[in-house]
Amino acid sequence: MSEHAAVVAGEPVPVERVDALLAAVPARDRETARDRETARTEALARAERQRRRWATQVVVTDELARRACAERGLAPPREVSPERVLAVSGTDVADLGSIVAVALAHSPAARALLAALEAEQRVPEEAVREYYVRNLDRFLTKDALRRGVDPFATATADDFRPYERVRDDVARELRRARGRQAFFDWLDRAREGVAYPAGHEHPGDPAHPDHEHRH
Template identity: 75%
Template sequence: MRGHGAHGPAPGEHAALVDGVAVPRARVDALLTAVPARDRETRPEALARAERQRRRWATQVVVTDELARRSCEERGLAPPDEVSPSRVLAVAGTDVADLGSIVAAALAHSPAAHALLAELEREQEVPEESVRDYYDRNPDRFLTPEALRRGVDPFGGAAPEDFLPYERARDGITRELRRTAGRRAFFDWLDRARAGVEYAPGHEHPGDPSHPDHEHRH
């Protein structure tokens, strides 16, 4: 375990405290520089509000990275390669939709978060009955290409040969269910891990109702 108890920045130079250890504000500033603003507000008050919220959003991404680094160490995972915040990994649009902007950005920014999610996915056990149940409840997902071309209705009038056999679909379903379970586990871990984080003024969660600009965002 690395020395989390080392001296941190002086008061006023941190964005948050994780177990009493400062997360430097400079890490948030670096991420803000790496991810340009998308807001197109021109009114000064609206632009100022957007920038305040962007800083709070970036703080959540950086804190998630810090928490993930610690969790990787506790689990004995190989330390992720250090990367500059300017090297933002690609995240698919579907991942953004599934995970929410903060978590998706954390996975793009943080090798540690990415490694932890992969480990959590590997840990998930998918019972055979769950795989079979998914196959039986979603026949529209397992039509053969020929059946799709013919416009076969999977819920009425389809013949057995119009569907991909269970044996051929099984591995793909298992991977999908494990991936979904891993993401749920990641969210559960993150909720627990950041419960004790203390944020400096101006770095609160974007959805924290204690500040006037709050908005619901994951």
């Protein structure tokens, strides 16, 4: 097996970093298969191969984020401690995909970069107000919810929390969403020049027989 898991900007990423992450993150697919006693040996082996490819993407994201932080002059984050990967919620996995969600839990550099990208976002007032108008059902008062008011038919102005009271929360939510999109865009660009040895390709790369499109 190769001694490196990827090559970033001409520099190898040691396979030990992937091994450390694999040791820290439970193999959910393998445990489920054993509990149900439905998967054959080959299916388990395939799942483990894909888990290694998935872990490689998490480690590469960390490496790329470290470099981006250095380029931006962000304070160097503390060293990654693979044994202490932060908890990842199901909501984050659904919103971000498992690779990015775990990368953010695993990598202080990725979190620092995401925070910087979010801080750079400027949300126009028109966008905030438009979101409020288009999503009035999210701003019903507690009393209106208790009465089962239909926000698109029977509701009156008094049934909604005023724009001025929710404006800052809406702007914060939109800024967060734009920051995440900026992070996704950065990651797509940053990964373009990364090279992988056999066994560490992206899990969705159709060039290997185990590929599956799961982020």
